[in-house]
Amino acid sequence: MNKYLIIAISIAASALSACTVADRSRALNNPNIEGKTIAQQVCSSCHGEDGNSHSAQYPKLAGQQTAYVVSQLNNFASHARTDRLALEVMAGMSSGLNEKQKQEIAEYFYQQTPSNTSLYSGDTSLGKQIYNLGIQERSVMACAACHGELAQGQQIFPRLAGQHKEYLLKQLHVFKNTHARPDTPMAMVTQNLSEKEMEQVANYLSTMK
Ligand code: HEC
Ligand code: HEC
Structure with a gap:
């Protein structure tokens, strides 16, 4: 329970400090904006500009399969993914995107080089x-x-x-x-x-x- 509380608080904090995201997110309902621009200006604030997010709360998208990313954007938009963060954060991020934009965003992140940031050095x-x-x-x-x-x-x-x-x-x-x-x-x-x-x-x- 505690863990979720911490996540919730940090999401709330990042929402407060992320006025820039709110300003730009108008772009999420504009079909004329290229997917790549949305990826770099909106999605990047949590997932990293090159898709290698720093916080473990936000999944890395660099090198992620395009069909998978599109499928998840659809799942978030349709509220099929009902985890709290999915509903509170990603539902809004995905619902205004058209098919072309979702595909372009997915392709942009697929083309980024995944970084490895694991500090684990134990037995695997x-x-x-x-x-x-x-x-x-x-x-x-x-x-x-x-x-x-x-x-x-x-x-x-x-x-x-x-x-x-x-x-x-x-x-x-x-x-x-x-x-x-x-x-x-x-x-x-x-x-x-x-x-x-x-x-x-x-x-x-x-x-x-
Ligand atoms: C305010 C932070 C934030 C922003 C901005 C954001 N995301 Fe996310 N994203 C999240 C969080 C948190 C999750 C994990 C949700 C969960 O745990 O269920 C997530 C999950 C995802 C996933 C699922 C990945 C996986 O491995 O399952 C995709 C795909 C995704 N986001 C794409 C995007 C795209 C595309 C944009 C821009 C339109 C975007 N996100 C903007 C926070 C954000
Ligand atoms: C029969 C095929 C299949 C097998 C076997 C399978 N997976 Fe999956 N896995 C999937 C699919 C499909 C998804 C995407 C689910 C969705 O669309 O929500 C997935 C999603 C995941 C995710 C979520 C990733 C993300 O970015 O959100 C993790 C973690 C995962 N699998 C780990 C595993 C592990 C560990 C094993 C072995 C113990 C495993 N999977 C075996 C089909 C499989």
Whole structure:
């Protein structure tokens, strides 16, 4: 509970200090503005100009699959993603964008080079094993089967390599314990993963380049 409170407070604080975002966000309803400009002037304030956000609250978008980014913008806009931050922040960010702008924004971030900012230097062998092979006796599918051997993602399967560990873990909890991201295989995938296993796989992914 505490963790969410902290996130909520820091979001509120960043909303206050982000008058610039509010000013420019009028651009979010203007079909004449290029996606790239929106990405650089609006999305960048949280996700980083090159898509490598500094705070783990905001997922990195650099190198993220275009089809995945477009699908998530649609999910935020339609309120299919019902996590509090999704509704309070991303629903508004995505609802005024047209199809062309969403595609251009996604392409802009896909073209940015993902940075690796993980400070984790511990053992990643178990996380790597789960990622590549799953856990057969508990019917946990291999993550690599959908997210790719290098965790680079494909189409609607997101890139996971180099993502903030805390963001990965948060989403694994969302899939496992809530209905805030419905209709994906991830509910089934996370069902039999323990807390420790999720942590190990998130550590491994955060260190991938
Ligand atoms: C005020 C901060 C803020 C701004 C500005 C912002 N975002 Fe986000 N974005 C977030 C947060 C917070 C999340 C994580 C939501 C969650 O945890 O469910 C997110 C999540 C996302 C995701 C999901 C990524 C994933 O890996 O699942 C995409 C895609 C995204 N944002 C795109 C955009 C685009 C495109 C823009 C500009 C039109 C934008 N965001 C502007 C805060 C922001
Ligand atoms: C059957 C295919 C499939 C398998 C296997 C799979 N995933 Fe996924 N994963 C998906 C899809 C599809 C999404 C996007 C969900 C959405 O659209 O909301 C996703 C999303 C995610 C996300 C959210 C990423 C983000 O940026 O928000 C994480 C984290 C994740 N998967 C981790 C894993 C891990 C760890 C494993 C292995 C234990 C795994 N996945 C196995 C299909 C799969």
